[in-house]
Amino acid sequence: MSRIITRFAPSPNGWLHAGHAFSALFAHDFAQRQGGTFLLRIEDIDFTRARPEYVQGIFDDLRWLGLHWPQPVRFQQPHVATYCRALRELQRLGVLYPCHCTRRRLRQKTDAPGWPHDPDGAPVYPGLCRTDAVAKDDAPCARLGEWPLREPLPPAWRLNMHKALVLAERRLGRSLSWHEEGTGPAGEQGTVHANAERWGDVILGRRDIGASYHVAVVIDDALQGITHVTRGQDLFHATAIHRLLQVLLELPEPIYVHHRLITDEEGRKLSKSAGDTALRHLRANGMTPEHLRQLLGASPPS
């Protein structure tokens, strides 16, 4: 097996909290235990939310935790053209279509009782703009850099999920799956069936930032040679979308290692606004990295 490479890939749109610390330690220790490499990636593709003070906060918090990573750190904003090329490839394959639906128009459909929801709880797209015709006039990212956006709005770009799955499974010669070395929320392990269909026609090209998280993450994992994608179980179901994109874009398949989530006293996942568990707050109140490791149940690699 090739040398193990893991990554911690936070988005700089809030302060890191105890859940991020667990995730970073998990990725770091996983690599270190096996003589591998731990990388840090700053997922700042959403420039409308990313802030430089949060980037600095990530560096400060992770150093305080005692982590080290090779330089240079990969940021996403300088690579938007690469993600846009991937969108154009999906368009060429006939699995991406422009979508001009407004939120209001969508709600008129999806507010209906019993409307299906995706694993993140959002209503599944009703397919209003879905078409097999390859768009001639529109290209993903055509008006990128125009900010704030002016009317008429550029389209969003959606994956034709059904068509994409048929194409991917034809290429693979079997149904879409991934290899899970951690555990999913329902105890899933080993070969996991990638149920991408339940996400519906997800947005991959965004009006404001060009490409979505899903596109950027699979490109970056491939370009950085990530062998083991370690991350929280909140992203477990999204892995189906990532596997699908990897097959369509002919990217290598990493192993996935999803880990448990750190929750608050009421059992809720910590959010970026969870002030009390922000690492900078814990630090200022005298917490030590050793004690935090203990509280999180993340003992250092021996």
Ligand code: GLU
């Ligand atoms: N940037 C994502 C986040 O902060 C994590 C992406 C990943 O680990 O795949 O939630």
